[in-house]
Amino acid sequence: MKKMWEGRFSEVSAKLLEEFNASIGFDKNLFEQDIKGSKAHAKMLGAQGIIGKDESEKIIDGLDRVLDEIRRGEFEFKIEDEDIHMSVEKRLSEIIGKELGGRLHTARSRNDQVALDFRLYVLEKNQEILKKVKELVATLTSLSSKHLDTLMPGFTHLQHAQPVSLAYHLMAYAFMFKRDFERFASSYERNNLSPLGSAALAGTPHKIDREMVARELGFAGVTQNAMDSVSDRDFALEILFNISVLMMHASRLCEELIIWSSSEFGFVSISDAYSTGSSIMPQKKNPDVAELIRGKTGRVNGNLIALLTTMKGLPLAYNKDMQEDKEGVFDSVATALASVEILNEMIKTAKFNKENMLSATKRGHLSATDLADYLVREKNVAFREAHFITGKAVAKAESLGVDLSELDGEQLRSVDENLDENAVKFLDLNASKEARTSKGGTANVSVKAQIDDIKAWLEVLK
Ligand code: ARG
Numbered sequence: 001m002k003k004m005w006e007g008r009f010s011e012v013s014a015k016l017l018e019e020f021n022a023s024i025g026f027d028k029n030l031f032e033q034d035i036k037g038s039k040a041h042a043k044m045l046g047a048q049g050i051i052g053k054d055e056s057e058k059i060i061d062g063l064d065r066v067l068d069e070i071r072r073g074e075f076e077f078k079i080e081d082e083d084i085h086m087s088v089e090k091r092l093s094e095i096i097g098k099e100l101g102g103r104l105h106t107a108r109s110r111n112d113q114v115a116l117d118f119r120l121y122v123l124e125k126n127q128e129i130l131k132k133v134k135e136l137v138a139t140l141t142s143l144s145s146k147h148l149d150t151l152m153p154g155f156t157h158l159q160h161a162q163p164v165s166l167a168y169h170l171m172a173y174a175f176m177f178k179r180d181f182e183r184f185a186s187s188y189e190r191n192n193l194s195p196l197g198s199a200a201l202a203g204t205p206h207k208i209d210r211e212m213v214a215r216e217l218g219f220a221g222v223t224q225n226a227m228d229s230v231s232d233r234d235f236a237l238e239i240l241f242n243i244s245v246l247m248m249h250a251s252r253l254c255e256e257l258i259i260w261s262s263s264e265f266g267f268v269s270i271s272d273a274y275s276t277g278s279s280i281m282p283q284k285k286n287p288d289v290a291e292l293i294r295g296k297t298g299r300v301n302g303n304l305i306a307l308l309t310t311m312k313g314l315p316l317a318y319n320k321d322m323q324e325d326k327e328g329v330f331d332s333v334a335t336a337l338a339s340v341e342i343l344n345e346m347i348k349t350a351k352f353n354k355e356n357m358l359s360a361t362k363r364g365h366l367s368a369t370d371l372a373d374y375l376v377r378e379k380n381v382a383f384r385e386a387h388f389i390t391g392k393a394v395a396k397a398e399s400l401g402v403d404l405s406e407l408d409g410e411q412l413r414s415v416d417e418n419l420d421e422n423a424v425k426f427l428d429l430n431a432s433k434e435a436r437t438s439k440g441g442t443a444n445v446s447v448k449a450q451i452d453d454i455k456a457w458l459e460v461l462k
Pocket of ligand 1: 023027082083110111114318320322323324
């Protein structure tokens with residue numbers, strides 16, 4: 001089989017080399033981007049008089065035919081053609097002739113070509129992820145507005161801590177996913193530059209117009225240093241990192257859904273449509289989707305570390321190591337898109353059990369901090385002393401086998417003289433939640449402000 005580089009070679013490639021070296025098995029995913037980039041390049045070559053106008057048009061028609069063949073599944077990808085760039089060029093030459101097909105690669109290298117194709121792919125996928133993340137934020141926000149009065153325990157160390165609303169807890173995730181959105185959006189802005197025209201590493205003596213190619217392809221501009229442009233994979237690392245953080249957030253939410261759907265908690269029931277059964281235990285309903293999202297977070301982290309490690313020792317400019325950049329990104333992108341989509345549906349269809357959440361708030365003395373705060377505010381007791389007195393009140397409740405919120409005035413008084421009748425209302429769990437009106441707090445006024453903030457943000461995005 002003839003190679004593009006056969007001029008310099010006297011021996012043919014070993015079969016083992018061909019198989020080891022080829023990336024066609026996975027970079028065929030980039031055929032749309034590769035052909036789009038080649039068409040823009042051919043158009044520019046024609047416009048600049050580097051090749052004839054008619055030649056440019058014929059090349060573009062030929063590229064459209066190759067695109068059609070691939071889209072229809074009629075294109076045969078061969079290991080000997082190594083990668084998507086050479087496969088497309090070879091087929092183009094078969095269609096329009098070797099002489100004409102051979103002009104397309106003027107003022108270009110596979111090094112800037114692959115940098116372009118991969119960047120276009122990452123930017124497109126970035127936008128798809130943004131859309132899905134935005135939908136998830138919208139789901140969490142609208143669900144929150146229905147659960148302002150759903151009282152539940154807030155946790156630290158997975159121990160009951162203070163009463164909060166379910167709305168508040170869900171909004172914590174809305175803000176996490178909003179930050180994810182912003183991270184993807186800022187990566188998009190930073191990387192939306194065309195590397196094409198960098199050629200092998202040092203630019204080209206041909207009178208190319210890089211801005212024209214960038215415009216044709218929808219980039220905001222061109223990269224500044226050719227050597228950097230062909231060596232840079234920051235755009236790929238950024239999407240991998242952004243996906244890792246996104247998946248870490250999704251995984252934490254899933255972990256909570258898993259815990260909350262256990263019989264011990266019973267806070268949520270995941271819909272049958274997004275649960276699975278057991279092959280042996282007829283009664284089982286398992287949160288497999290949530291577990292899988294939690295599990296897949298491991299592999300996206302692996303993809304990030306793999307590429308960081310691949311890149312860390314590479315001298316400038318292109319090295320073949322960089323061919324290892326693609327599979328992890330394809331995998332992470334597919335994982336993130338599928339995970340966020342199904343997470344969104346699972347949350348939309350889940351049923352939250354308000355009664356179980358409410359009765360859980362009556363365990364664990366959730367209003368203890370409120371009692372201490374009462375002593376500080378109304379009785380001028382130092383916080384440390386207030387903490388001690390409240391601790392004794394908790395011990396009292398424990399000895400009576402009740403929750404702190406169930407103690408009456410007399411029982412409180414027996415603990416400390418500063419605990420009078422007025423203290424009782426501060427033990428009320430809903431009052432505890434409603435007292436936390438500080439910005440970012442769990443009182444309904446504060447949570448409504450958080451919801452409004454996100455709604456206004458979503459509105460601007462439309
Ligand atoms: N298949 C290669 C890759 O994915 C394309 C670039 C090859 N360039 C080169 N000089 N061998 O990285």
